[in-house]
Amino acid sequence: MTTPPPEATLVVDGPEFLADPHTHYDRMRRETPIRVGRISVLPGQDIHFLARYADCVALTTDTRFRRALPDGAPQPLPEALRLLAVDSMILKDDPEHRRLRRLVSRPFTPQAVGRLAERVQEVTGALLDGFLPGRPVDLQQAYALPIPVTVISEMVGLAPDERTTFHEGMRLLVGGLATLGMDEAVRRMEELTGFVRGLVARRRRAPGEDIMSGLVQASDDGEALTDDEVVAMVFLLVAAGYETTYNLIGNGVVALLGHPDQLARLHRDPELIDGAVEEILRWTGTIGGTKPTYAHEDVDWHGVRIPRGAMMMPLLASANRDPAVFDRPDEFDITRSPNPHIAFSKGAHFCLGASLARMEARIAIGNLVARFPGLRLAVDPAALRTLPSPLMLRLDGLPVVPG
Structure with missing residues (x-):
């Protein structure tokens, strides 16, 4: 076995990487499909990144890798951080993960999701009613953001006078540690x-x-969720469903406006919206990676020794442009079929909220382009800025002109 060749340290949220991530992904897939690097939010922690589609899929089902550290006792943390960083379902392994997922899946019935879809239709209609043709608007703040905020508020069952407090909590969960200390x-x-x-x-x-x-009432063979598990699940819904979804909507609009031929196709055939959302998920790289996993034994992967306890992370955005799987991977094609992207990961930790995110994006983008077929960016595309976020494409505003 060998060790990775000496290279400059790869920092996946560093300015050099973020300036052109897909060039780095392409090189990794061709030359170093497993690459040791860093994320700035985990200083000093080496991470083994996987770039190829087949490797990313394999990692999600390889029992030698788990979400918990081998033999690692959890660090003592304040209760709020424990619920977010330790007790979250996405950080659990089987059989505990299987138990939690079985219970928390029960409230997500077709009827419940259908009610949420009706509310998204209502909310998007009301928001679009407030847009004036020819008047610029920040689509992120005025449209993409209120949609998942409303969905999560409905899921939690908030009274109107509770929403401000909860919305502030959403922002805290997403960016509090980085901005507040x-x-x-x-x-x-x-x-x-x-x-x-x-x-x-x-x-x-x-x-x-x-x-x-539904969460507090969920039971299976006498098992039910504890209060801690329900609170942790609410935190997960916020952290995963709030920012991911509004970024998906914004990134999807940018992708369509940047490919007028594809937008014209969608105008001619609105039924293509499902395929458009799938291609947006694949092509934009809104979700660039998953939570890390840890090797529970020494592993040889592509001739690289992965020591027990090493951190592993699949680069989903790279996998979704892998030419070994996708024909013309760098082209944006809303009629692409098949489209086996893994934007929501694979295996046991496949995103529980995938159907909700798809539904919100489908309704939000479909209604927007139908209402304003002349929609255009209010700035040059090169003027759009992204926020430095580890393995997530986040726009810093999206000025558009409805038309």
Whole structure:
């Protein structure tokens, strides 16, 4: 076995990488399909990144790799951070992960998702009613963001006077540690934890038709979710469903506006919206990677020794442009078929909210381009800026002109 060749340290959220990630992905797939690198939010931590589609899929089903550290006792953490960083379902392994997923899947019935789809239709209609042809608007803030905010609020069953508090909590969960510092973020997260515990207690006393009521009532063979598990699931819904979805909507609009031939196809045949969303998921790289996994034994992968305890991460955005799987991988084609992208990962940790994200993007983008067929960017495409975020494509505003 060998070690990776000496190269400059790959930092996947560094300015050089973010300036042109797909050039790095292409080189990795061809030359170093497994590459040791770093993420700035985990200083000093080496990560083995996988770039090829087949390797990324294999990692999701390889039992030698798990979400928990081998023999690692969890660090003592404040309660709010424990619920987010340790107790979250996506950080659990089987059989605990299987138990949690079985229970939390129960409230996501077709009827519940259908009610949410009706609300997304209502919300998008009301938001689009407020747009004036020819008047610029920041689509991220005025359209893409309110949609998942509304969906999550409906899922949790918030009263109108509770939404401001919860929405502030959403922003805290997504960016609090980076913007506030540890002490202040923990203080505010403890307040949010208390608020969500109050919601859980209320749903146990008087359940409704919302998803949280389904979570507190879910049971299987006498097993049910604890209050801690429900709170952790709410945090996961926010962290995964809030930012990912509004970025998907914004990135999808940019992709379509940047490919007028594909947008014209969608105008001619609105039924292509499903394929358009799948291609947006594949092509944009909105979700660039998954949570890390750890080797539970020494592994030889492509001749590289992966020592026990090493951190592994599949680069989904790279896998979704792999020419070994996708014909013309760098072309944006809303009629692409088949389109076996892995934007929501694969295996046991396939994203539980994938159907919700698809539904929101389908309705939001479909209604927008139908209402304003002359929609255009308000700035030169080169002027669009992204935020430095580890393995996630996040626009820093999306100025457009409805038309």
